[in-house]
Amino acid sequence: MLKDVTFGQYFPGNSLLHKADARFKVLILIEYIVIVLLANSAYAVGLGLLLTAFLMVFSGVKIRLLLKSVKPLIFVLVFTCLINLFLTRGSGAPLVDWSFIKIYKEGVRNAIAMLIRLLSLVLGTSVLISFTTSPLELTDALESLLSPLKKIKVPVHEFAMMMSIALRFIPTLIEETNKIISAQKARCADFDSGNIFKKLKAMVPILIPLFVSAVRRAEELADAMECRCYHGGKGRTKLNVMHAKLRDYIFLLAVTAIIAGVVVLNRYDASFIKNLIKDLVF
Amino acid sequence: MAFIEARGVEFAYSPEEPLVIDGIDVKIEKGSYVAILGHNGCGKSTLAKLLCGIVAPTEGQILVDGINTCDGEQEFELRKKCGMVFQNPDNQLVASVVEEDVAFAPENLGLPREEIRKRVDSALATVDMSEYAKHTTHKLSGGQKQRIAIAGILAMQPECIIFDEATAMLDPTGRKEIAAAMKRLNKELGITVVTITHYMGEAIEADRIIVMNQGKIIADGTPAEIFSKVEQLKEVSLAVPQVTELLYMLECDGYQMPRGILHAMDAAEVLTQKLKK
Numbered sequence A: 001m002l003k004d005v006t007f008g009q010y011f012p013g014n015s016l017l018h019k020a021d022a023r024f025k026v027l028i029l030i031e032y033i034v035i036v037l038l039a040n041s042a043y044a045v046g047l048g049l050l051l052t053a054f055l056m057v058f059s060g061v062k063i064r065l066l067l068k069s070v071k072p073l074i075f076v077l078v079f080t081c082l083i084n085l086f087l088t089r090g091s092g093a094p095l096v097d098w099s100f101i102k103i104y105k106e107g108v109r110n111a112i113a114m115l116i117r118l119l120s121l122v123l124g125t126s127v128l129i130s131f132t133t134s135p136l137e138l139t140d141a142l143e144s145l146l147s148p149l150k151k152i153k154v155p156v157h158e159f160a161m162m163m164s165i166a167l168r169f170i171p172t173l174i175e176e177t178n179k180i181i182s183a184q185k186a187r188c189a190d191f192d193s194g195n196i197f198k199k200l201k202a203m204v205p206i207l208i209p210l211f212v213s214a215v216r217r218a219e220e221l222a223d224a225m226e227c228r229c230y231h232g233g234k235g236r237t238k239l240n241v242m243h244a245k246l247r248d249y250i251f252l253l254a255v256t257a258i259i260a261g262v263v264v265l266n267r268y269d270a271s272f273i274k275n276l277i278k279d280l281v282f
Numbered sequence B: 001m002a003f004i005e006a007r008g009v010e011f012a013y014s015p016e017e018p019l020v021i022d023g024i025d026v027k028i029e030k031g032s033y034v035a036i037l038g039h040n041g042c043g044k045s046t047l048a049k050l051l052c053g054i055v056a057p058t059e060g061q062i063l064v065d066g067i068n069t070c071d072g073e074q075e076f077e078l079r080k081k082c083g084m085v086f087q088n089p090d091n092q093l094v095a096s097v098v099e100e101d102v103a104f105a106p107e108n109l110g111l112p113r114e115e116i117r118k119r120v121d122s123a124l125a126t127v128d129m130s131e132y133a134k135h136t137t138h139k140l141s142g143g144q145k146q147r148i149a150i151a152g153i154l155a156m157q158p159e160c161i162i163f164d165e166a167t168a169m170l171d172p173t174g175r176k177e178i179a180a181a182m183k184r185l186n187k188e189l190g191i192t193v194v195t196i197t198h199y200m201g202e203a204i205e206a207d208r209i210i211v212m213n214q215g216k217i218i219a220d221g222t223p224a225e226i227f228s229k230v231e232q233l234k235e236v237s238l239a240v241p242q243v244t245e246l247l248y249m250l251e252c253d254g255y256q257m258p259r260g261i262l263h264a265m266d267a268a269e270v271l272t273q274k275l276k277k
């Protein structure tokens, strides 16, 4: 039942993005999101798309896998596009005017823009973070990036520790869940028939033992951690320290330059997009 | 002075509950190899937790290398001296990657990176797991996980390690691996080993056996001494090693048999002698 649950979608690899410092990848993701949201003109959008394409190439992730990550979102994508297409009211005559359906130029434009934005966001996050950064690296990166917040008493280390322990226990708990499911099945529990409520009710005998055992595990783990001198993040050192390389800085700078580029290109908006739509439609 | 010294220790998990540890006085010498036996619920795990200071005694005191386990200020020193390996390997591994898990204790001690690296490598080498340094912990076998747990403690460079039924959840192969590791730690590195076990085969490897019942120590001595008192052990529902049991049964049938034989070869020797006569 839970056999094929893999946490995250990390694929170990050796690409440029795999080797990049996780902290920089997080920063670059933020910049990337800014770019996607800012890009307004066709030129700017084009620049954004170019960046996306580069990231996809650098990640070394197969297109097939990327498309797979988009697949579950197709419904959302189509739905938002259609909403934009039909509900945007523009000035000027509608392009299509058929009983209650009216489609305006602006609708077409919004729909295309929305599609590009959403697709870019999904693809960008996938290649920058989910596919190329191991969850542990990500936790470390977040701890390191958020460490200034420690000054205002935000328990950054504790959150990172919780995250990494949670990650460590996911496979253990999945295994345990499978065992409990088998045990309950052996007692003639039925998880597959009945309506949704029946099915939910059938989950209770799985969840309760799972919960009880998780609490017991937590107690033991706490003892074990205490035995190994754990006393919070104060005075703690690390075996693996993240090393930023020159190319990480260059990467970050390049993406920052692209933000600037997008801001500049946004000025060439109106006339250009109108012409584009005219060319496309007429 | 003994390395671990308990004086009149009593302990209850809460004031209303009965005493789990009921007046224990014990001394454990540095570099010794001690096994603790006792049936389920007699307080062995509780004693182990008391010895490494995870819980504090309600009455009496425990000194580990001169440090009182109740002394909050020296808690850190105490933990460094006395590590503990628990029963369930899954519940004591902290990190997803072997080497990061082993590094957990030295990281907590705030050691410099090179020192951590050195300790991790040598701890992994001691338990013969060097080639697994970069592996994911959850994909290892039980015995391997338990060896990683031992390495995690070793990286702290403790003087004493307490094993609380560290072999209970392992298959025979895993059990042998861990038993061998314990012996090596004691004989080669001179670490004081205290092992709690239900397997008599492991207990006879120790230099000294402590038998507990209902929170009290009821017998204390070398394996040969302890397993001579078969009746007393049976009274507290403990088993004896198989060959000891065999000789005891023969004795009950009226044959003259020596007590305190623990190993199969010795027993065979005794029996052939008898048969020749």
Ligand SMILES: Nc1ncnc2c1ncn2[C@@H]1O[C@H](COP(=O)(O)OP(=O)(O)OP(=O)(O)O)[C@@H](O)[C@H]1O
Pocket (backbone or CB within 6 Å): B013, B020, B038, B039, B040, B041, B042, B043, B044, B045, B046, B047, B165
């Ligand atoms: N955290 C706890 N809170 C309250 N009571 C406890 C706790 N842990 C153990 N006990 C009780 O203390 C007694 C001794 O438990 P302990 O775990 O020390 O036994 P044990 O000798 O290790 O048994 P086993 O061989 O099963 O491991 C038991 O009666 C148990 O119910």
Ligand SMILES: [Mg+2]
Pocket (backbone or CB within 6 Å): B044, B045, B046, B164, B165
């Ligand atoms: Mg126990």
